[in-house]
Amino acid sequence: MSEHLQLSLALCRIGLYTCFRALCCKGPPPPRPEYDVVCIGLTGAGKTSLLSRLCSEGSDGIVPTTGFSIKAVPFPNAILNVKELGGADNIKKYWSRYYQGSQGVVFVLDSASSDEDLEAARNELHSALQHPQLCTLPFLILANHQDKPAARTPNQVSDQWLLPK
Numbered sequence: 671m672s673e674h675l676q677l678s679l680a681l682c683r684i685g686l687y688t689c690f691r692a693l694c695c696k697g698p699p700p701p702r703p704e705y706d707v708v709c710i711g712l713t714g715a716g717k718t719s720l721l722s723r724l725c726s727e728g729s730d731g732i733v734p735t736t737g738f739s740i741k742a743v744p745f746p747n748a749i750l751n752v753k754e755l756g757g758a759d760n761i762k763k764y765w766s767r768y769y770q771g772s773q774g775v776v777f778v779l780d781s782a783s784s785d786e787d788l789e790a791a792r793n794e795l796h797s798a799l800q801h802p803q804l805c806t807l808p809f810l811i812l813a814n815h816q817d818k819p820a821a822r823t824p825n826q827v828s829d830q831w832l833l834p835k
């Protein structure tokens with residue numbers, strides 16, 4: 671066989687091998703960064719419902735959270751390990767024990783709740799905003815229950831309710 675032919679065959683083999691590697695042996699995708707997020711809000715605000723929706727789970731059988739529950743919520747570029755803390759009166763007094771290590775906060779509120787309940791939610795929100803372990807973290811306030819006719823709009827919630835009086 672001529673040297674030219676041998677060289678051409680070798681180049682073909684390298685080309686085929688490179689194509690095969692590219693198509694079949696891509697290897698695992700790079701790992702997504704994970705962040706720990708704490709999710710709080712009064713009972714019934716919709717924390718579990720929100721997290722179930724984000725995890726593409728059904729909403730059947732959702733019951734008030736006793737203690738806390740953790741869900742890994744996948745996004746294209748990151749995974750949020752969200753720790754939901756139950757919002758019932760006998761649980762929320764212990765919220766701050768579970769703040770350590772959080773890298774972000776989601777506060778869910780029922781925008782259609784009574785003025786009294788929204789006032790209570792605001793007090794909890796302000797305690798959380800001032801807590802040393804949360805005060806420097808990214809903080810999302812979700813005005814939930816927007817489908818209800820009595821719901822206040824996010825602007826009404828932020829302007830009339832959430833700003834300190």
Ligand SMILES: Nc1nc2c(ncn2[C@@H]2O[C@H](COP(=O)(O)OP(=O)(O)OP(=O)(O)O)[C@@H](O)[C@H]2O)c(=O)[nH]1
Pocket residue numbers: 711712713714715716717718719720729732733734735736755756757758778814815816817818
């Ligand atoms: N109409 C309406 N109902 C909602 C919405 N979000 C949640 N709910 C309902 O509100 C009720 C309470 O929802 P949960 O998700 O259990 O509330 P939670 O904040 O997890 O409550 P705790 O675990 O007790 O702190 C359920 O019956 C939900 O179906 C919403 O956006 N609109």
Ligand SMILES: [Mg+2]
Pocket residue numbers: 717718719733734735754756
């Ligand atoms: Mg819950």
